[in-house]
Amino acid sequence: MKKIFYVLLSLGLLSSCDMELDQQPLASATSETFFQTAHDFNQGLNAVYAASRSFPDRLLNLSETRSDNLYAVSDGGVRDWEGVNSFHRTIASNPYVVDAWQSNFTGIFRANNYLEQLQSKGTTVITDEGLRKRMEGEVRYLRAFFYFDLLRYFGKLPIIDRVVSNNEASEIQRSPVSAVYDFIIQDLEAAINALPAPSGYATADKGRANKFSAKMLLGLVYMTRSGPNLGIEGPGLNSQEWEKAAAQFNDIIQSKEFAFLDSYASIFNYDNERNKEVIFNIEYSSGSNPVVGSTFPWVLVPDTWFQSKGFGTQGGLMIRPVAEDLLAKYSDTDVRKTFSIESGYTYGNVVETRSFVKKFVDITKVPKTSRMDWPINYIVFRYTDVLLLKAECILNGAAGNKATEVDAVVNQVRARAGLSGNLAGVTKAQLLEERRREFVGEGSRWFDLIRSGEVESVMKAWIAKEDVMNQMEDFQVNYVLYPIPQSELDTKPGLYQQNPGY
Incomplete structure (x- = not known):
């Protein structure tokens, strides 16, 4: 099996009822009758993975669009992303915000159900103890993944670690951020102990969570928790765990399971999926019925660009222009700019001079039947990020040599991008800007700004400079978090209190 196939409709156990807080994620009777064979458990596991399907789109809509990478105010009618981009106070019903909450809790509810079924039936149904252990590790990794995504967007959360009844769910209040972190770390430590390295998987299962994807997430969790608290109940707790984070990244580097590719474009090549840069993918399979391909390639791409290439409606409606501030940060020789950003186009009699992100689009791979079925995986964690995050840890006090590790890594990244001249004495600000250029369109910029503590000063200065249409609200630090839907x-x-600022 080339992909981890997403089982959304055929199981008979996944429905819209698991999207609501006050519902059980899976009907207990259905679960009892479904998990009878090892194949059933494999299908149920795939269903937990399926809850991550919208994760890439969410990053582009809530992180990339929220950041200073895009000036996404619309000039053609109100769009859902405008309130996100412009820091509107009235976005508690925004569909992107609602999806972030519901999709992640869907994954959590499915994970809880799966773990309970594995506990009650696993030893009888799955006789291979190693396989049972691996399956539990995958699900605990995924539950941590969903909770961390929620924490970065919403702060305090209800901790739901088991299948609950309607009445029980309606009494579970939001726990402090520190408690949510403890729960996430507990799951990740268990996952690390249970999961194999990528090389330990058979070819058919290479896309599954592995020991080092769990270490990568744990390192990022430690880094995020180490960021300043900014005076809000957000992801930063000023815990100063840079050394703990660096230890996770060192394990990944020393494993030799991954590598820094010489070509930037080859990382994202449709014919080079699961390459040595990839630590963890969201996996898709195009050409299936029901459709389970990806949608993220076109999210930031306007319809009219596809139409100018002879295709029908394929894009994300209107253009979300790349900020002029970001464009100015690229050298003319930087291959990351030419690969990731389209600098204008002509459609009919209209000349569009603004730029947009087209990083994940291969025009030769446009789906023939549905724009919901692109044949490309989303790289959640890649090796370049490991190297740059470790460098960030060193600049924040973790053990390491700034000249031979920080400067060397940044210059390695720059050289691949086609830039000449080495930097010496790389600062936190320089590293942050290099990450901005390297990961444009990958949804990391907003979280980088929050983790660095620079989000308020950067966004205020950027709005004053970039908002030529005068459509953005004044930035306040409360907007680090999104409103509870x-x-x-x-x-x-009364069960939850709305996050301040909304």
């Missing part, structure tokens, strides 16, 4: 507040009034 109004639908969740309405489920049981």
